[in-house]
Amino acid sequence: MVLVDNQIRDRVKDFKKYEKVYCNGAKALIENFQDKNLQSASYDITITNKIRIFRDDYRKINLSSDIEVDSVSIGRDISLGYELKPNEYILVQMNECINMPNDLIAHIRPRTTFTRLGLILSDQHFNPSYCGMVHLGLYNATKSILEIKPNLKIGQIVFEKLDLMPDEDNLYCNKDSKYQNEKEFIGSKIYDELGSSEKSLVDEYVASILNNLK
Template sequence: MILSDRTIRQLLRQKTLGIQPLDDGQIQPASVDIRLGDTYSIAEETSAGIVYLDSEVRYRTIRAQSYLLLPGQFVLATTMEYFRLPNDLTAFVEGRSSIGRLGLFIQNAGWVDPGFEGEITLELYNASRSAIELRAGRRVGQLVFARMDAPAQNPYRGKYQGQRGATGSRIAQDLELQK
């Protein structure tokens, strides 16, 4: 079940759900607006020009109040907000329609798992033919919360727990665990 603004406010008051910083105006009828933080990460090019999924990827991370996203460019960004989800809530990121209509695609790579705590890394892609200026504090998407039928038996405690800033892929850690 998708949570309403009323339920989101109640969970925030009870401190069951944590979102910091949060302005009341960010709470929408069935979501919470998320804002861009000031950290961006760009995957460094490899000498072979190929990203291998079984190798560690290196990133160049910058902090800036604005970032110019060129046409066809991909960048990781972070939310301004730090989230703390209880073990019976999950969430997913949706882009804002007004931003998508400009050619800026915003998502994250899956669900925000129950038990997750941290800033959310966003994957941004400029599909337009013009550069797009990104600014810290700009509302770019929304987080939609859904209540699970029961608390997770194994809430999230993974490699991105507690992340701050635009966090690059840690796929190489998965490979180490498989060995």
């Protein structure tokens, strides 16, 4: 079941009555909520003045290295706007902090207005019990420069009620979650999945040197 406007508003304004479906105390479903952004069955999300742009030095990135993965993008303040070049992909930060209870999931979807323009927003799934300010991918698929500014309504979030409660041990808040409570940017944690790190690579390199010295 998709939540409609009055249900979304109720979980923002009167969130304390939903205490039982939160991991660590009830919170407003959407922080920095603005009633004007509420639609019939969704909420329009906006962006801050913080983006991440990707380096264009054409390096080879070892996905097992935290140092190399973390170096692929740099932060940029766009308080005065940002000119998104053709075929450029950036990460934009949401103004809204989303506090998911255990009985909901959510999806971020592109706005038709921007899809028809050629400005493509990445999809985003929110697991039950996730909390944070997500960074979303934004791609200029046109041959024109598109100027973006803070507080731009970039997409919409849709909330869905689960038929059953998930297993408690499998909730996002109870797992080794990579992006829980994200406020400042957290880069890709793909190296965690590959079972290696920059430290282990350095250790292997030092060990090989020592072996050659024997």
